[in-house]
Each structure stands twice: as C-alpha cells, then as structure tokens.
Amino acid sequence: MLKQALLYTGKAKSVYETDDPDHLILVFRDDASAFNGEKIAQLDRKGKVNNRFNAFIMQKLADAGIETHFEKLLTPTEVLVKKLKMIPVECVVRNYAAGSLCRRLGVEEGKELNPPTFELFFKDDALGDPMVNESQAIALDWATAEQLAQMKELTYKVNDVLSKIFADGNMMLVDFKLEFGVFHDRIVLGDEFSPDGCRLWDKDTKKKLDKDRFRQGLGGVVEAYEEVAARIGVDLSDI
Ligand code: ADP
Ligand code: UDP
Secondary structure, eight states, X not given: XXXXXEEEEOSSEEEEEESSTTEXXXXXXXXXXXXXXXXXXXXXXXXXXXXXXXXXXXXXXHHTXXXXXXXXXXXXXXXXXXXXXXXXXXXXXXXXOOHHHHXXXXXXXXXXXXXXXXXXXXXXXXXXXXXXXXXXHHHTTSSOHHHHHHHHHHHHHHHXXXXXXXXXXXXXXXXXXXXXXXXXXXEEXXXXXXXXXXXXXXXXXXXBOSTHHHHTXXXXXXXXXXXXXXXXXXXXXXX
C-alpha cells in the first residue's frame, strides 16, 4: 500500500491517504498535548510505543469479536487502517472517578462508579470538546440512534475486555476514550487505544501510569507507558 497525500495533521498523529480509497496510514508522532493543545511537548519514543501498544490492544479487541480499523503495522510509527467516516463524538466509559468528572461534579478522585458511566463529548478543539447527550448527537446528524446504541454497547464491551487485561497486570482501568466511524455501513472502532487516551493506575500504590503524568507534570511519561506495556505483554524489544 503506497503512502500518498497528507490528509490531516492531528495533535498526536498524522493521517495519509493511500493508493486504496478504503485505507489510510496513521503515523504516530512523538508529540504530546494536553488541556486542548495548551500544553505541548515532544516525548522521545512515544510514537513508537503507542503504535505498538495500540496494535496489541486492537488485536485483543478483534479476538473478542469487536471490529476495529486496524489492518497491520507498517513501520515502528506507521499503521495501516481502514478509512472510516469518523463520527465526531468521543465515547468515554469511567470505572472510577477522575479528571473532568471530578472537576464537574466535585467527586473525590478514585471513587468507584458502579455501574460504570458512559458519556459523549463533541470532538471539536475550538469548543474544547464539550459534553453532549444522545439527543443532541442525533438532532445534529452526527449519528443515528442505532449507531449511538451500537457505540455504547461496543464501548462497554471494550471496557470488559480491557479491564480484565489490565487487572491481570495489577492495574485499574480508571477511564478511557474511544472513537468510532462508519465503514461500508458498519460501525467500526477507529483511532487508537493507548495510555494517551485512558487512565491506568497501579492497583496497590495507585501510581498513575498514563497521560495524567504529562498533564500533571509528574515526569516519566513514556517510561510509564513502557511499564504498562511490559505488564500486559506488549513486545517493545525491537523498537
Ligand atoms: P486529534 O484529531 O484529536 O488531534 P490525532 O492526532 O490522534 O487526534 O489525529 C488522528 C485523527 O485521525 C483523529 O481526528 C481521528 O478522528 C482520525 N482517525 C483515526 N482513525 C481513523 C480512521 N480509521 N479513518 C479516518 N480517520 C481516522
Ligand atoms: N480523553 C481523551 N481525549 C480527549 C478527552 C478525554 O483521550 O480529548 C480521555 C482521557 O485521557 C481520559 C478519559 O478520556 O482517559 C476521560 O477524560 P476526562 O473527561 O476526564 O477529561 P480530562 O480530565 O482528560 O480533560
């Protein structure tokens, strides 16, 4: 598959067309950003680590019967994916309170959420990714009620599969964000799953092993991502 024109430069990845209209190449860069692009940095190795991490997770999800856009790793920073028509909402499941939920509702960080919550956010940098509800997403034609129902079901299924994988590595999957798109009329999981888009804590010490290390200036960001990878069996030895 030949890499062709640059379609889009995001905050962490670049998206290229290929010679096949059904496929794209995503390039994972070392760029890190937080607070809607207010804090940015280059973190050595992050692109390679997240590309390999994401490939591992997408394979696990496919094994569990969840259709994803992942096709194959091309280089340490590049992945071939199905080209989706992205639905501009982020699906967030939370197992424990953290981040914006704590800020918004005054809840203590770490409080268990039983059952886990499901939230939608409009993907729009200029507006700061505001929270939206299903009726807004439907009325604004971002997705149909049926598509939203599928996205919600799939996000909870991803939560079940991944909570177990991380628990086996003695970690808590606190929360995470997924993005879906449409491929030939089917809802398919797109974008990435990596420590950039979730919160993971060590079960015993509650040490943060995710992008909150960058947000909060805790240091050792990529080292933490590598620790998570090692705990769940992602092979990073050759990158
Ligand atoms: P952002 O756009 O939030 O800055 P990234 O830097 O990760 O994020 O950019 C990657 C972009 O590619 C995102 O906008 C994402 O929605 C989009 N994307 C991810 N997977 C696919 C796909 N399979 N098909 C089309 N677009 C995709
Ligand atoms: N998240 C993300 N991209 C976003 C917003 C959130 O990957 O644009 C992830 C974030 O890393 C966390 C979860 O979604 O794992 C919930 O984020 P939250 O709403 O708490 O927002 P934040 O505190 O990150 O602003």
